[in-house]
Each structure stands twice: as C-alpha cells, then as structure tokens.
Amino acid sequence: MGKDSDEVVNPLIKLLSDEDSEVRIIAAETLRKLGKDSDEVIIINALIKLLSDEDSEVRYIAADTLRKLGQDSNEVVNTLIKLLTDEDSEVRYIAADALSNLGKDSDEVINAFIKLLTGEYSQVRNIAAETLSNLGKDSDEVIN
16 A cells, blocks of 8 residues: 555545544645645545635645645636635735746736735735746736
8 A cells, every 4th residue: 555545545535624624734734745646636626625714724735735736727726816815815825826836827817916916915925926927927917
C-alpha cells in the first residue's frame, strides 16, 4: 500500500467533511503533502467544497493545496476568483497566489486582479501587480 493509494486517500477525503475544523485542516494538509501522485479528481472535488468552509484556515489550506497541485480547471479558477473577496486577507492572498501560479489570463481573472490593486492588504496588492505583470497585460485598463 503506497502513500497515495486509495486506502490512504479515501479516508482523508472523508475527514475533509469532519465536524471539527482542525481535523479538516490536517486532512487537507496531508493531501497537500501527498501531492500530484494521488487521485487528483477526487481530491480536487473535495477541496473545492472546502473553499467555502466556515473556517478561514480551512479555506486557506484548501486554496494552498489547489495551488500546489496546479489544478487549473474552470471550476477551480472560478472558485478561487470568488475567494479574492473573502473576508480574511490571508485567504484572499493565497487565492491570489494560487491563481497567479496557474497563469490563467482570462478576462475574468485579469479583471479580478485589477480590482485587487486597490485593496487594503498590501500583500494582496503586490501579488495582483506581479501577476498582471507576469501575464503581460499592458492594456489601458490595467495601466490606468
């Protein structure tokens, strides 16, 4: 039985819906450590659900895990875009970082990063500016 086998991954996925947020966090962190060798589709679907968890630390870990896995499906990208308006600045930051690492340059992603340029949290503004630079966006909308 390997570390990324169904016998390991499936129980961890079940723990992602545990009533205790600390258990959900540990399960997500463990899945993140297993990385790309495990069954991504099942993990990705479970992590997407965690992006709307009531606990901001759970949302943070889920977004960070998706960042590490490099999952760039439309569902993941759209859910991460929604997190850019999260009440917790650290969650906004990790969602921005995850989107930045995915390198998606759709209009929706670009517009979301443009909005972040005027946010209150400097780390989020910084990553938004860096991402727009890395994506090569030089339109008047970005510059102005």
